Amino acid sequence: DVKVTQSSRYLVKRTGEKVFLECVQDMDHENMFWYRQDPGLGLRLIYFSYDVKMKEKGDIPEGYSVSREKKERFSLILESASTNQTSMYLCASSLLARDNEQFFGPGTRLTVL
């Protein structure tokens, strides 16, 4: 079974802090994704990566950056957390072939005070 894990289920940070959200997948998937989920807005893509050290902006990249130094790990970085970044963050991975579904991690609920 594909396993996508995220470093924390719940995280509370203060405004201005640098925040790292880690995602690891164990199925050698090329693609990895970071989404944020807000009530009434569904899931919105922040960044994705199709290979090591490669990244592409999604629909809402402002205020975020990412890092992919190893194939299995994709990190989301909030350089200076703000209260409007309080949200559920979901990581996903998939094979490069276009017709494969994305496999999701359990999510990290981040609260920025």
Added chain:
Amino acid sequence: AQKITQTQPGMFVQEKEAVTLDCTYDTSDPSYGLFWYKQPSSGEMIFLIYQGSYDQQNATEGRYSLNFQKARKSANLVISASQLGDSAMYFCAMRERGAGFQKLVFGTGTRLLVSP
């Protein structure tokens, strides 16, 4: 314009009954894929079913089927014989081939409650 529209914020159904969750989409790309995901209260998104735009038959996976009406641009999820464990949020999503790299666009979701 919204690419994926789910007009039902919430749905109620009794156990053992069938339920249809609506999804309409908007694309000019002739090649696309449609997905349904389930998100229980635990938070993890669970893939349910996939329909390709060129697939001739409606997709089915166990109790889940996708009612694909291409001309109407709708991809409704049908759950037969509902179970209490089906209570969850359900998201419709679309991938357009032209968008590349499997970028998925999600709808806002429908919350399904199954009562005994």
